[in-house]
Amino acid sequence: MADSKRKKMDGEMLLSLAPQILELLKGVQQVELENFSMEIGDLELLIPTSTAPSHRHAAAHAQKIKPATLFPERFTRTPVTFPAKIREVTLGATRAEGGSRSRTVTIGGATSPAFSDLSVPPVHPPAIALDVFDMEVPLPKVLKDNVREVMNDPAEWARMNVKKFGADLVTVHLTSTDPLFRNTNPAQACRTVDAVLQAVDVPLIIGGCGDPRKDAAVFSEIAAMAEGERLLLNSVTLEMAEAKTLEKVAVAARKNGHVLLGFTGLELNSAKELNRRLYEYLPPEQIVMDLTTVALGYGLEYSFSIHERARYAALMGDAELQHPVISASTNAWGAREAWMQMAPEYGSRELRGPIWETINALTLFLAGIDIYMMMHPAAVLTLRELVGRLNETRPVRPEAIHDWVSVRI
Amino acid sequence: MSREPINPASGQPAEKKRRKSIREISPIDVYKLLPKINCRECRESNCMAFSTRLVNGEVVLLDCPPILTEEYREAHTQLIELLAPPVRAVTFGSGPDAVTIGGKYVLQRHEFTYHNPSPIAIDLHDLMPEQELLDRVKTIGEFSYNYIGRTLSLNAIAIRCSSRDAETFRDAVKRVVAASKLPLILCAHDPHVMEAGLSACREQTPLIYAATETNWKQMAELALQYRCPLVVSAPVDMDLLRSLTKTLFEYGVEDLVLDPGTIGEEGLAVTIANFTGLRTEACRHFDELSGFPLLGIPMTVWTGSEISEDVLKWKEAITASMLLSRYADLLIMHSMDGWVLLPQMIWRFNIYTDPRKPVSVEPGLRAFGKPDRNSPVLVTTNYALTFFTIESDIKAANLDCYLLIVDTGGLSVESAVAGRYFNADSIANGLAEYNVESLVGHKTLIIPGLAARLSGDAEEASGWKILVGPKDSSGLAQFIRKRWSPGS
Numbered sequence: 001m002a003d004s005k006r007k008k009m010d011g012e013m014l015l016s017l018a019p020q021i022l023e024l025l026k027g028v029q030q031v032e033l034e035n036f037s038m039e040i041g042d043l044e045l046l047i048p049t050s051t052a053p054s055h056r057h058a059a060a061h062a063q064k065i066k067p068a069t070l071f072p073e074r075f076t077r078t079p080v081t082f083p084a085k086i087r088e089v090t091l092g093a094t095r096a097e098g099g100s101r102s103r104t105v106t107i108g109g110a111t112s113p114a115f116s117d118l119s120v121p122p123v124h125p126p127a128i129a130l131d132v133f134d135m136e137v138p139l140p141k142v143l144k145d146n147v148r149e150v151m152n153d154p155a156e157w158a159r160m161n162v163k164k165f166g167a168d169l170v171t172v173h174l175t176s177t178d179p180l181f182r183n184t185n186p187a188q189a190c191r192t193v194d195a196v197l198q199a200v201d202v203p204l205i206i207g208g209c210g211d212p213r214k215d216a217a218v219f220s221e222i223a224a225m226a227e228g229e230r231l232l233l234n235s236v237t238l239e240m241a242e243a244k245t246l247e248k249v250a251v252a253a254r255k256n257g258h259v260l261l262g263f264t265g266l267e268l269n270s271a272k273e274l275n276r277r278l279y280e281y282l283p284p285e286q287i288v289m290d291l292t293t294v295a296l297g298y299g300l301e302y303s304f305s306i307h308e309r310a311r312y313a314a315l316m317g318d319a320e321l322q323h324p325v326i327s328a329s330t331n332a333w334g335a336r337e338a339w340m341q342m343a344p345e346y347g348s349r350e351l352r353g354p355i356w357e358t359i360n361a362l363t364l365f366l367a368g369i370d371i372y373m374m375m376h377p378a379a380v381l382t383l384r385e386l387v388g389r390l391n392e393t394r395p396v397r398p399e400a401i402h403d404w405v406s407v408r409i
Numbered sequence: 410m411s412r413e414p415i416n417p418a419s420g421q422p423a424e425k426k427r428r429k430s431i432r433e434i435s436p437i438d439v440y441k442l443l444p445k446i447n448c449r450e451c452r453e454s455n456c457m458a459f460s461t462r463l464v465n466g467e468v469v470l471l472d473c474p475p476i477l478t479e480e481y482r483e484a485h486t487q488l489i490e491l492l493a494p495p496v497r498a499v500t501f502g503s504g505p506d507a508v509t510i511g512g513k514y515v516l517q518r519h520e521f522t523y524h525n526p527s528p529i530a531i532d533l534h535d536l537m538p539e540q541e542l543l544d545r546v547k548t549i550g551e552f553s554y555n556y557i558g559r560t561l562s563l564n565a566i567a568i569r570c571s572s573r574d575a576e577t578f579r580d581a582v583k584r585v586v587a588a589s590k591l592p593l594i595l596c597a598h599d600p601h602v603m604e605a606g607l608s609a610c611r612e613q614t615p616l617i618y619a620a621t622e623t624n625w626k627q628m629a630e631l632a633l634q635y636r637c638p639l640v641v642s643a644p645v646d647m648d649l650l651r652s653l654t655k656t657l658f659e660y661g662v663e664d665l666v667l668d669p670g671t672i673g674e675e676g677l678a679v680t681i682a683n684f685t686g687l688r689t690e691a692c693r694h695f696d697e698l699s700g701f702p703l704l705g706i707p708m709t710v711w712t713g714s715e716i717s718e719d720v721l722k723w724k725e726a727i728t729a730s731m732l733l734s735r736y737a738d739l740l741i742m743h744s745m746d747g748w749v750l751l752p753q754m755i756w757r758f759n760i761y762t763d764p765r766k767p768v769s770v771e772p773g774l775r776a777f778g779k780p781d782r783n784s785p786v787l788v789t790t791n792y793a794l795t796f797f798t799i800e801s802d803i804k805a806a807n808l809d810c811y812l813l814i815v816d817t818g819g820l821s822v823e824s825a826v827a828g829r830y831f832n833a834d835s836i837a838n839g840l841a842e843y844n845v846e847s848l849v850g851h852k853t854l855i856i857p858g859l860a861a862r863l864s865g866d867a868e869e870a871s872g873w874k875i876l877v878g879p880k881d882s883s884g885l886a887q888f889i890r891k892r893w894s895p896g897s
């Protein structure tokens with residue numbers, strides 16, 4: 001299985017090569033061009049370290065008269081409209097809609113790449129979900145300090161996330177259901193989710209343990225228990241399809257009106273394949289994608305590029321990618337630079353950790369993330385403030401920065 | 410498009426000549442213009458191989474000596490035209506520390522790859538007491554971080570004129586030049602002050618900041634006289650920026666850098682939209698007046714009314730990181746705090762890696778140091794960054810050990826455990842495939858802390874005793890010192 005996965009990734013990598021190479025690769029392994037032939041394997045792809053000198057203006061530049069006054073010019077953006085848009089997905093349901101939430105959260109709807117054009121503000125601002133866990137989990141000290149007193153009570157923890165930190169949604173991680181851990185049964189998991197549903201009135205995301213069989217069992221029971229609440233079940237995978245448990249979850253989600261989060265590992269073909277499987281069971285308006293968020297310093301650039309590619313392809317018309325996307329900014333804490341004590345010149349981890357999560361979130365914010373899973377209050381506050389700010393398109397006063405050259409600091 | 414491309418020679422709109430994007434240029438297009446003599450002076454096996462590497466951005470035209478001769482002058486000019494990046498490459502500084510900025514071919518990283526990682530310049534000003542100034546210069550030069558075996562560092566110094574006095578500025582520039590080889594950005598709006606500064610660093614080719622609506626003619630003269638690149642500054646006035654750019658280019662200053670204004674907080678949306686607009690016009694619509702490197706100045710957040718230094722640093726950090734993602738080819742920053750700079754330096758390194766490069770390393774067994782039959786055996790996944798991180802930690806700690814790299818399709822430990830690619834069977838298969846048993850006199854395997862849950866099954870599947878290692882490989886040295894004894 002690992003082998004086939006690897007081959008797929010190689011294929012994916014090839015797709016991102018310059019198209020002329022792709023052209024050469026089509027069908028044949030060897031190409032002949034006039035007096036030249038080569039094996040494709042000879043093509044080594046390295047990190048380019050230098051670039052061609054830019055002389056394109058030079059030719060037209062022989063003799064000129066120095067202008068005495070400014071040429072009048074206008075900067076205009078070439079209007080670009082994309083043929084497609086991202087689907088809108090609503091999480092949570094009010095009493096009138098068959099649930100018990102006091103408000104719902106709608107995400108998606110983008111019609112152009114995020115923040116590329118001031119005249120196209122986001123249809124829905126990104127939403128922020130804060131995590132709670134159903135058992136004590138190892139957390140970096142900087143995170144633990146904020147939640148220490150509620151860590152043994154998911155309902156209290158959820159309440160604090162909403163009241164104190166302003167969460168739009170709460171994610172309940174059912175970590176204890178892991179068969180290799182406590183193996184908590186689905187009934188217990190239902191009680192935990194029910195307690196959180198009682199404690200807060202925002203929509204919920206339900207996180208599993210990653211075992212394709214156990215998650216299917218747990219999600220199916222929770223789906224029935226919380227009928228109509230429009231939970232986001234985090235997550236369904238191609239491994240579930242392999243373990244033949246995907247259908248059970250997908251049908252339970254459709255029957256009880258919930259939304260599924262399809263999780264794939266930095267691979268757009270897998271994301272599309274998973275979505276195709278899910279379309280067999282439920283409407284596309286009940287699907288959100290997790291394309292994988294990697295920590296800054298550990299591969300965030302792969303997440304950044306996969307999100308840019310996915311969004312661009314979706315807006316250009318790839319219907320299998322026209323779903324809102326989620327990012328677990330909390331994964332930033334996996335980077336040692338986020339949690340480790342380091343030499344004094346690298347600053348205290350009390351600041352380094354939160355800025356790590358913040359920059360992880362903001363970077364993918366630019367790539368179009370619709371919903372975040374976050375933990376540190378400073379990161380949440382910064383993102384929330386920026387969400388507001390990046391929708392502001394009033395002209396700004398340039399004099400606000402006029403003095404940076406001579407300021408005495 | 411309402412705007413016509415200009416013909417710099419006549420000042421008249423030229424007929425729109427659709428340039429080919431780097432992705433549309435085939436090796437054949439290039440090959441046709443090369444000498445086709447297969448002389449191998451470029452050390453490639455033939456001209457076609459050279460042209461393939463040329464369109465991949467791995468070699469430059471200068472690597473082909475014959476094309477530079479008179480015989481091929483016309484073809485050379487055509488090749489330069491064909492291969493020029495839509496964003497001009499501009500160099501400042503001198504010697505080995507000189508930096509090149511811009512030279513971008515594409516809007517999005519995954520379309521090709523980004524070239525010329527954005528240098529980070531740190532500011533100082535001419536009214537700093539001498540010792541403070543020298544200390545700052547020293548700190549800028551010394552600040553570095555070892556990241557997966559690479560040294561990340563700061564790249565330039567921006568000297569600001571606070572005094573508004575030519576002599577004071579000249580003295581400060583002199584002191585910095587004597588203390589550092591880093592490229593300089595001279596920042597002053599008064600041309601007389603700028604000239605004094607330039608006269609103190611004739612050999613350094615500094616970047617001049619900045620030509621504005623009021624001083625552009627004098628600054629253009631200075632740029633030509635001292636042969637230095639010039640920043641065009643028109644904060645949040647995109648029409649003026651364009652007017653200045655066109656006028657200065659016509660004036661004969663070709664190495665321009667654009668400052669569309671960096672305004673944090675309430676201006677962040679406009680700032681990002683302006684950077685994105687310029688880069689989009691350059692790379693997607695081949696607009697020549699947008700095709701210059703962009704200067705981001707996160708340190709402008711320090712001119713606001715905020716008082717708390719930590720808040721200012723925080724704002725500077727987020728502004729810098731967003732501008733790195735959104736097309737700044739050069740940054741001027743003020744904070745010297747590691748927690749502000751570290752994420753920028755790492756993120757810069759990351760987005761400038763080649764996305765065409767594999768994300769995985771070859772599975773197999775690697776020996777570090779001089780392992781013997783009692784040395785520890787570790788296992789990890791074949792995700793490139795996981796491997797490089799562990800490799801760098803093992804080397805830093807001078808450990809003698811074996812590292813088994815299991816094929817997880819290039820997934821990290823955490824994802825591979827979740828996705829079941831890193832499991833008891835793949836570990837057992839790896840141990841058997843590479844015959845690890847024959848290399849050591851024990852059967853104890855250290856697995857990553859993040860794969861702790863696999864320990865029971867892995868023992869059963871492999872017949873090896875499993876020791877759960879640290880969650881982060883930075884803890885390996887200590888772990889092995891404390892916990893490792895063969896056969897324990």
